[in-house]
Amino acid sequence: MYAAKIIGSVVCTCKEQRLVGLKLLVVQPISLLNLENEGKPVVAVDAVGAGETEIVLVVGGSSARQTGITGNMPVDATIMAVVDHIDIGGRKVFEKYAAGDAE
């Protein structure tokens, strides 16, 4: 899985029948070490109700079909987790609710 930032969404009325009802979001893969952009944006199906600007985990390949709502669908990238925090070697790289923000 790789970390990514949600930067947009895609709306398609004419699409494969099984994709009806799935939210398609544009995600920008980011580095786990410093959250900088890394690679090209891709379109991923949202399986956990993630919102714009959130940091999420995206699973690729055939494992993307292993979530509750993307079973045997034509999907190769699925957002399957919303990241709360990332620690690298004891250093906090990302914290969604920094102290005092949670209220």
Place this chain on the structure above:
Amino acid sequence: MNSAKVIGTVVATRKDERLNGVRLMVIQPIDSKGNAQGPPVVAGDAVGSGIGETVIYAKSKEGAFGLPNPEACCDAGITAIIDSMYTI
């Protein structure tokens, strides 16, 4: 399968329910000499590895086979902790 070094952890309370109870570790893929190979990725941990350990991980759908739910949406899974490695 590839070898990697465990360098960190990711916490995500809101995630797909098939991943409940799975520790998400940040791993840095390495070659047999220990040099970094490509960007770090997140892998599910099936053997209780800790930060700093050198491990073996499986990619794609097979990465989830060691997890409590083998059909979890996980495309990288730590399957073994390396005690020693020898290459000519």
